Amino acid sequence: MHEPRFLLAVDMDGTLLRDDKTIAPEDLAAIRAAPAHGIAVTIATGRLTTGALPVARELGLSTPLVCADGAVLVDPLLGTLLHRRSILVERASHAIEAIMSHGLVPYVFLADSIHCEPSGEQHRSVVETWTPNLFVHGSLASAVAWREPESVAMTVGIGTEEWVLRASEHLRGAHVGELDTMHFSLFGSPVWAVRSLPGGCDKGQMLAQLATQLRLPRSRVAAVGDWLNDLGMFAFAGRSFAMGHAPTAVRSAATDVLRATSRAGGGVAEAIAALIATG
Numbered sequence: 001m002h003e004p005r006f007l008l009a010v011d012m013d014g015t016l017l018r019d020d021k022t023i024a025p026e027d028l029a030a031i032r033a034a035p036a037h038g039i040a041v042t043i044a045t046g047r048l049t050t051g052a053l054p055v056a057r058e059l060g061l062s063t064p065l066v067c068a069d070g071a072v073l074v075d076p077l078l079g080t081l082l083h084r085r086s087i088l089v090e091r092a093s094h095a096i097e098a099i100m101s102h103g104l105v106p107y108v109f110l111a112d113s114i115h116c117e118p119s120g121e122q123h124r125s126v127v128e129t130w131t132p133n134l135f136v137h138g139s140l141a142s143a144v145a146w147r148e149p150e151s152v153a154m155t156v157g158i159g160t161e162e163w164v165l166r167a168s169e170h171l172r173g174a175h176v177g178e179l180d181t182m183h184f185s186l187f188g189s190p191v192w193a194v195r196s197l198p199g200g201c202d203k204g205q206m207l208a209q210l211a212t213q214l215r216l217p218r219s220r221v222a223a224v225g226d227w228l229n230d231l232g233m234f235a236f237a238g239r240s241f242a243m244g245h246a247p248t249a250v251r252s253a254a255t256d257v258l259r260a261t262s263r264a265g266g267g268v269a270e271a272i273a274a275l276i277a278t279g
Helices: 025-037 049-059 089-101 118-127 161-174 203-213 228-236 248-253 267-278
Strands: 006-010 039-043 065-067 072-074 081-084 105-109 114-116 134-136 154-160 179-185 191-198 221-225 239-242
Touching (some): 006 203, 006 267, 025 267, 039 049, 049 065, 072 203, 089 105, 089 154, 089 161, 118 134, 118 154, 154 161, 161 179, 203 221, 203 228, 221 228, 221 267, 228 239, 239 248, 239 267
Parallel strands (some): 006 221, 221 239
Antiparallel strands (some): 105 154, 154 191
C-alpha cells in the first residue's frame, strides 16, 4: 500500500487485546487484510515501545506506533524513536519527590523501560503491563539511568486511592501546563495510580503528527479505544469507535459504539468493516 486512504489507530489493552491478552482471530485477519483496502493500521497505546513492538510485529504493521500515551512515536520495523515528548529531568525529580511525600511507590518511565526503587517490586506484575523492562535501583534519586535530557516519558506513583488523589491534586496544582496528570484505579482493584505526562501530551497530539506525516486529513483518521486515555485521539479523529464495555464518558465521546467487548474481542474487525463500507 503506497498512499493509504485511511489511518486507523487501535488501542491495545481492552481493545486489540482481549481480557486474556490474546488477539481475536477476526481482529488479526481484519488488520492483516486492511492494507488491501487502503487502510493503514497503527497502535496507539499507553504501553512503552518494548511493550508494543512485539504485538506490532506479530501483526506485520509498518506504520509508526504511538506509545506511552502519545509521548513517543516509534518505527515498528526498526524500533527506533521517530519523535518524542519528554518531561524535563528537574521536573520529573520534583514529581517523584511529590509522589513519595504522599506515601506512594514511585516509578520513572522512559521510552522503553521503567525504573524504580526496591519498593517497586511489589507492583511488578502491574507495571510490566507497560513493558517487561523493569530496572530496580537502590534509590531513584541517585540512579543515573533516567537522568539523560529528554529521556523521561512519564512518572507514575502507585498506592491507595486516598494517597493517589492527594498526590494528583498536588501535581496538578504545582505543575499547571507543565505536566498532564491523571489518576485511576488499576484494573478496578483497590490499588490506584497517578500518572504524569509532558504538558499537552496525549494520543491525539501524536496521532495528529502521524496523520500529517502520511498526508491524511482528520476526516480520514479513525480510532478505536475503550478508556479515558483514548479521549484525545477520539477528539482528533474524524471517526471514533468505542468498545462496547467502555465507560460512559468514552462511549459518549465516540462517533460509533461497537457491539464487541474485550471479553471476546472483534471490535477492531467491526471498525475496519465500517471504514470499508464508507468507501
